[in-house]
Amino acid sequence: MFAIYKRELRGFFTTPLGYVFLGIFLATSGAVFCYTTFFSMSSDVTPYFSTMLFCFIILLPLLTMKLFTEEKRQKTEQLLLTAPVSLFSIVFGKFFAAYTLFAGATIFSSFYFFFLSFYGNVQLALLFGNLLAVLLVGMAFIAIGTFVSAITESQLSAAVATIAILLGFVLVTYLCDLFPDNYWLRYVIETLSLFYRFQNFTNGIFDFIALFYYLSVSALFLFLTVRVFDRRRFH
Amino acid sequence: MKKTFRFRPFLKKLFSRPVAKEERGGGTITLLVVCLFLALNLILVAVGGAWGFYFQITDKQYYTLNGSTDAYFAAVNPNGYDVRVYFCAGEDYLNENHTYGRIYDTVKQFGERYSYVTVQNKDVYFDYDELSVFAEKNETDLTRDSVIVFCPQTGESIVRSLSTFYVYDTEDSTSNSMVFNGEEILATMVDRVVRKERPKVYFTTGHGELSSVAMQSLLYSAGYDILTADLSRNEIEEDCSLIIISAPSYDFKEYADKTVKSEISRLRDFVARGGTVLVLRSPLAESLPRLDAFCASYGLVAQSGGIVRDGDMSLGNNSATLLLRYADGSFASSISNRAKTASSAAIVCGNSSVLTVTAGEGYRAESLLTTHESASLYQNGEKVSDAPAGGYTVIGASEVDTVSGGKGRVVLSMTAALGDTALLDMGAYGNESFFYSLFETAGAAATPIGCGVVVLNTYPLSDLNRSVSDVYFWSLTAGIPLLCAATGFLLLHRRKNR
Numbered sequence: 266m267f268a269i270y271k272r273e274l275r276g277f278f279t280t281p282l283g284y285v286f287l288g289i290f291l292a293t294s295g296a297v298f299c300y301t302t303f304f305s306m307s308s309d310v311t312p313y314f315s316t317m318l319f320c321f322i323i324l325l326p327l328l329t330m331k332l333f334t335e336e337k338r339q340k341t342e343q344l345l346l347t348a349p350v351s352l353f354s355i356v357f358g359k360f361f362a363a364y365t366l367f368a369g370a371t372i373f374s375s376f377y378f379f380f381l382s383f384y385g386n387v388q389l390a391l392l393f394g395n396l397l398a399v400l401l402v403g404m405a406f407i408a409i410g411t412f413v414s415a416i417t418e419s420q421l422s423a424a425v426a427t428i429a430i431l432l433g434f435v436l437v438t439y440l441c442d443l444f445p446d447n448y449w450l451r452y453v454i455e456t457l458s459l460f461y462r463f464q465n466f467t468n469g470i471f472d473f474i475a476l477f478y479y480l481s482v483s484a485l486f487l488f489l490t491v492r493v494f495d496r497r498r499f500h
Numbered sequence: 501m502k503k504t505f506r507f508r509p510f511l512k513k514l515f516s517r518p519v520a521k522e523e524r525g526g527g528t529i530t531l532l533v534v535c536l537f538l539a540l541n542l543i544l545v546a547v548g549g550a551w552g553f554y555f556q557i558t559d560k561q562y563y564t565l566n567g568s569t570d571a572y573f574a575a576v577n578p579n580g581y582d583v584r585v586y587f588c589a590g591e592d593y594l595n596e597n598h599t600y601g602r603i604y605d606t607v608k609q610f611g612e613r614y615s616y617v618t619v620q621n622k623d624v625y626f627d628y629d630e631l632s633v634f635a636e637k638n639e640t641d642l643t644r645d646s647v648i649v650f651c652p653q654t655g656e657s658i659v660r661s662l663s664t665f666y667v668y669d670t671e672d673s674t675s676n677s678m679v680f681n682g683e684e685i686l687a688t689m690v691d692r693v694v695r696k697e698r699p700k701v702y703f704t705t706g707h708g709e710l711s712s713v714a715m716q717s718l719l720y721s722a723g724y725d726i727l728t729a730d731l732s733r734n735e736i737e738e739d740c741s742l743i744i745i746s747a748p749s750y751d752f753k754e755y756a757d758k759t760v761k762s763e764i765s766r767l768r769d770f771v772a773r774g775g776t777v778l779v780l781r782s783p784l785a786e787s788l789p790r791l792d793a794f795c796a797s798y799g800l801v802a803q804s805g806g807i808v809r810d811g812d813m814s815l816g817n818n819s820a821t822l823l824l825r826y827a828d829g830s831f832a833s834s835i836s837n838r839a840k841t842a843s844s845a846a847i848v849c850g851n852s853s854v855l856t857v858t859a860g861e862g863y864r865a866e867s868l869l870t871t872h873e874s875a876s877l878y879q880n881g882e883k884v885s886d887a888p889a890g891g892y893t894v895i896g897a898s899e900v901d902t903v904s905g906g907k908g909r910v911v912l913s914m915t916a917a918l919g920d921t922a923l924l925d926m927g928a929y930g931n932e933s934f935f936y937s938l939f940e941t942a943g944a945a946a947t948p949i950g951c952g953v954v955v956l957n958t959y960p961l962s963d964l965n966r967s968v969s970d971v972y973f974w975s976l977t978a979g980i981p982l983l984c985a986a987t988g989f990l991l992l993h994r995r996k997n998r
């Protein structure tokens with residue numbers, strides 16, 4: 266798995282994609298950071314992370330769109346599938362490579378709060394809680410993106426489909442309003458909403474059930490990705 | 501032979517099955533895993549709601565009842581009716597959220613302090629049949645964030661979302677500060693369910709009046725039923741105790757046919773039988789001769805057209821605001837004595853004109869709120885005069901004795917903005933207490949005056965100006981990303997050349 270991980274991570278930096286992603290990510294996070302803190306005259310960390318969560322819907326598909334579609338485009342997919350490595354290693358290697366880039370950029374952008382500490386009191390506990398939460402949500406987003414990349418043919422369709430699915434995860438919360446009387450359905454929808462769980466972290470609560478949820482969403486979509494290739498390998 | 505379950509081979513089978521013969525069962529395994537994912541999460545959320553698996557990252561800010569509601573409850577619930585407060589979620593769900601936890605904490609303190617208040621945790625999903633009665637009666641949806649206050653003796657209930665127990669502190673222009681107003685809101689909810697008979701306030705219509713949500717919210721908290729009155733068509737109802745004329749744009753009507761009672765006549769009759777008329781005049785509105793004449797007949801003479809400014813007593817650098825103070829008259833003292841028990845005596849208002857108080861027969865007119873003596877009056881941007889001794893009068897009140905031995909009142913405010921949300925939510929000033937004590941004189945049975953609030957989430961920045969912010973903005977949005985792009989370009993270029 267480590268070989269795939271290294272190859273994939275190097276792949277981000279031997280093509281412009283990694284730099285483009287980092288550039289866009291840092292520009293976006295810088296703008297969001299300034300608007301939620303300096304221009305709002307506030308050292309509250311929560312608005313920055315809550316806003317970035319929505320930016321991830323657009324940013325993270327940039328990162329995941331090429332994971333498997335690029336292999337198809339370059340006709341190296343057959344080579345990869347017949348290589349003496351397990352599907353588990355292939356999928357997780359690619360996933361962790363994308364996640365490393367995302368986590369690195371997110372952690373780097375969190376250092377912006379160091380500048381803020383010159384002008385106000387930054388709550389470190391809340392900062393770490395929020396950072397952990399966005400890293401978990403990002404993990405789930407990248408797992409979803411990895412799965413979509415495995416089932417689509419081109420990078421563009423992978424990106425668009427990932428954005429659509431992630432938007433679906435946002436809008437699912439609003440579905441509750443459509444079923445005011447069906448409390449069981451609302452319960453299921455709330456349980457499945459990626460953003461509903463994030464709120465606890467913004468309130469200064471570390472929620473282990475949310476942690477399990479994000480890990481399980483990631484595991485589910487990675488498992489589905491493995492299943493996709495499992496089928497493809499023998500057909 | 502006993503078959504033992506081995507976790508590692510099971511995982512291996514799940515993720516890297518290498519043989520095609522098992523392909524037939526692949527779909528079942530996928531379905532099984534998806535179902536397992538759903539079931540585990542649903543169960544964990546249910547279990548977590550009951551027991552909670554979390555820890556607090558930040559310190560909790562608690563709120564402690566200080567007895568400020570004692571007198572209020574004695575007045576609104578003299579019979580000691582039972583009051584049941586139902587939270588639609590488990591204790592741990594509420595405590596998992598700091599803001600909800602604080603409300604829950606406050607209600608529990610209510611339960612400890614007042615024996616007739618009982619607190620129960622329900623589950624909106626599992627106890628829905630029991631709770632749906634309240635949802636239907638209040639024509640609202642229930643969620644886990646709902647709280648229900650119910651009085652079995654009166655059968656009245658109120659449903660409210662926990663998120664509405666907080667308001668933004670508008671004194672902080674960045675709106676970073678939240679104010680927890682839970683004690684007042686809970687006290688008001690108790691009042692609404694235990695009392696069936698309520699005083700009524702009517703807002704006049706038909707003169708381009710502005711509706712003030714903040715003022716209506718205050719009246720609701722003061723226990724009023726809020727209604728509207730078209731004085732051109734109908735008499736003022738017998739059960740009305742207060743009429744509010746909120747920033748009218750057009751004057752009141754008078755009819756050529758003198759047999760038809762005019763709107764002003766109806767107001768006069770209302771005052772004569774012991775009602776209170778509160779006139780909120782917009783300083784920028786056109787002249788309203790009939791309404792002004794009505795007020796002047798009670799000794800309150802509006803001086804429209806000028807705006808009063810006070811550089812020394814304004815709010816921060818906002819010259820459009822004015823800090824007012826109570827005058828020395830007897831009515832002003834009765835109001836200020838009550839209001840000052842709860843809050844600062846200083847009152848803040850927006851743009852304002854002034855009025856003069858004149859003596860006359862049949863009424864006792866006096867100043868209620870005045871500016872400081874550093875104020876000046878401006879017309880068309882030019883200073884017209886400086887404040888007289890005692891300051892300009894911005895709000896005046898006039899009392900008349902009624903036949904039945906009661907008192908009718910006319911209160912004229914030359915600033916409609918006194919009741920704006922932005923001003924009422926300023927915790928440091930006494931606007932809310934002023935109105936509450938005024939409503940008490942106008943017939944409100946009890947007001948939650950003096951209930952405490954907690955200011956939360958204040959994260960201000962200091963020593964930061966716009967140019968420094970701009971430097972950070974351009975560095976973070978352009979500098980670092982461009983550096984990243986340039987590094988990438990150089991590395992790729994070097995790699996290509998190699």
